[in-house]
Amino acid sequence: MSPTIGLPPPCAETCLDTSRVSRFLGGTLIAEDVRDLVEHVRRMSDADAYRPWRCPACGHATLHVHSRPERHPKREPSLPPVVTVLQFRCADTECGATWRILPLFLARHLWHAWKTVERVVRPSAALPKATAPPVPAQTERRWRARLGSTARVLCALLAASGGAVLTEVAMIVGLDATRGALVDAFQQVVGGAAGERLSPLAGLIHRLERGLRLM
């Protein structure tokens, strides 16, 4: 599905370059209910707790543990320097897609935990700064710039998802809002724990359209 509501359709060349077949040879799935290290460690001790019930690419019901990649969340005192995750491989030989399962608290692509990002861009009492190593100014600028960029595609995606709550979020911010405004509207409507504004929305966006990023 592409978030095209209210937006011009993608050009034909783009469709050709990003056919679903080539896109869905695997990727990352976010375990949206794994919000802390304790739950992550529990699931790592029992691969079934993380194993997808079917391959998202072909629907095959058997996936084997393929590897245990390491993630290195930087500058987060509440996490160890290395967090191991699981990667599964579809047992269907025609498919062979591999799926990396990421707990919600690790930010895909950012080399940080969401908590670290949020401490910088949305500081709150729930995220004490005193014990956290400072983030380089350039990294902070990059994060702020991303939150300041347009949320148009993301809002269209939420509105197109069909859920009343998500449509409400999209309506509140409108198509001209920034990603930061979308983050705040999402928390206002959906709620959530203090210090966890970014990760639930990031996980949701990834579920609705793999490849799209909040930041």
Ligand SMILES: [Zn+2]
């Ligand atoms: Zn498969």
